[in-house]
Amino acid sequence: MSFIFGGVRGHEDPELAAGNRRTRMHYARDVNDERALADDRPAIRRGRNWTWLAVAVVVMSVLAFAGSRGPQDVPLTADCDQPAIAVESSLVTAGQPLRFRLTGPDDVDYVMTLDGEPVRGDAGGTVAYTQTPAGPTFQLAQCLSPTLRLATPAGDGPRELAASRVAADGTTEQVTAVTVTVTGTR
Structure with a gap:
């Protein structure tokens, strides 16, 4: 008690x-x-x-x-001599983001094209684009781009993602390309 x-x-x-x-x-x-x-x-x-x-x-x-950190960078080793493109996956669903990276010399203006049409990859504002007659151009930092994203267009089949070097006179020369296969919507 x-x-x-x-x-x-x-x-x-x-x-x-x-x-x-x-x-x-x-x-x-x-x-x-x-x-x-x-x-x-x-x-x-x-x-x-x-x-x-x-x-x-x-x-x-x-x-x-x-x-929530989101997807990691697309793996690609920096190469200051030979341009190359790496994609997250070579099989992409239409409308989904196509994630890719580019490597090559730093002092070159590059324009990315998808099936021959200039595209502008989104890297969350970390890439500065310059509008030219050839399309939006950018330069690499330390021979490597950040992971870029662009919406995959509709339509099944292979698509070519290419990087072209833009000369001072505005002419372009394709330096590397990769093929991705687009499948129908989910």
Whole structure:
């Protein structure tokens, strides 16, 4: 039994409760009160479900953050001598982004074309394009472009993604190309 002196009703001092319990058990052993001794089972500690909920929320947040970083760069080794294009996948669904990278010399203006038409890949504003009669041109930084994205056009079949060098007089020369196969809409 615990005493409440001016405290909040229902509040029990843990030290006082432990002292009362020890006294009760001492008397029960003295008189061999088996019923009182049998009722002295260890208290069942209830887990705090909110702790597990908090852990689950933290784990889900970390997983969501890790998944929200978006796709990684298309793997391509920088080559300052020989231009090349790498695509994320050679099989693309129409309307889905075609992700690609370009490598080659830094001091060259490049224009990208898809089936002969100039295109402008989106890299989140990290590429500066210059509008020319040949199409939007850009230069590479450290012989490698960031991962560029462009919408894949409708229509099944092979498509050619090409990079052309733009000369000072505005003429273009194709330096590399890759073929991707476009499949129907999902």
